[in-house]
Amino acid sequence: MKENSRILWDEAGLEAAVAEERPILMIDILRATTTIVTAFAMGATAVSVVDEDLDTGEGMIRIGEKEGIKLEGFDYDNSPSTISSIDLSGKEVLLKTTNFSKAYVKAKRTRVYAGSFLNLSACIKLVSSTDSLEIYPCRRRGRIALEDLFAALIIVSGEVPAVDVLFELVEGGASAKNLISLGKADDIEFACRIDQFDILPVSEPGGSYFRLGSVG
Template structure:
């Protein structure tokens, strides 16, 4: 596989078969836990105005996100996976707006398939892509934090799995996440607005049966939960499977 790691919210991305956008601390860890709690979908928005307008038009929608890591006034949830892990979101659609992950995902839609992930479901995402795309596939891994080692470590971990190397262990990646720059404020007693428990959720690996796929067929791209069988029926994977047969 031709795999390239990019870093930042808006890197210049070559056209690819697959884009995998990574935000460990914390957007796509939050998204993962939202699906584990039964959420229906997460709509990605670039601005708070878009998010509020969507909720106004769809009163049942919930809003989740942050600006510079801090809660957004009027949103139902901030960007805490620890809080989302106990949230009552079953059957609900969540509108998500964040500084890094969501912006990077919206910037990375020019691919046959786009996935998002935190570390919690990185292995499942890598394994699924590795099974469904051929050895000559072109893959961009986008570490969305501009300089954080958390997303970069996760990108390197995913690349290793896709290439069958397995050089980085789960323990190695978890330690890099805990010790990275973006995690420091969560352990700073002078910044109680950041919860250290969030980092524990960001470093847990969860065995699961689904990946987070970005469906961009509508006006607003949305993250949906798909298992491997469902992914086979999505266009690019289906066409590749036909070609291989």
């Protein structure tokens, strides 16, 4: 990783990076950025991210959750394992989540990338080739999520653990335990798959949606 890249440990760091217009790689393994990457892999043309409650997204595929539960009136839960079996070719997606949406709304004045284990090599390549890049492990209930911190450290080091080791580490976190309690363990296994897709979603400064960017 370039010396002027760094992991942002709190929301104050995120806000400072945005004020300085530094590009940010955001990581929300369970489940938002994994869902975003999966949606593009399934053919989506754009993923808009919202935080407020509003009646938008007409004609779009609406994906959302609150505290892990599918939002009323939405088409799908924020479940990447579910999205992976849906043909989204030519579709635009609207995404609303409990934690990622809030962080993204704060960050979207600068360039934002979506990182996950599914596109891990693309993230490592991005970090090694981009000046002044910040890495933001997203927070759950005000605290860094264990799996997001793992992902950030792996991207920084470039040292990728075996999938079974990765799964064991992620499964022990609070986010995973919550999903297990909700009967959504499939999303944990899916999110721990490494390098399924060679894609890199990016949101340009001042925008409100992700599109596919260049890996190289």
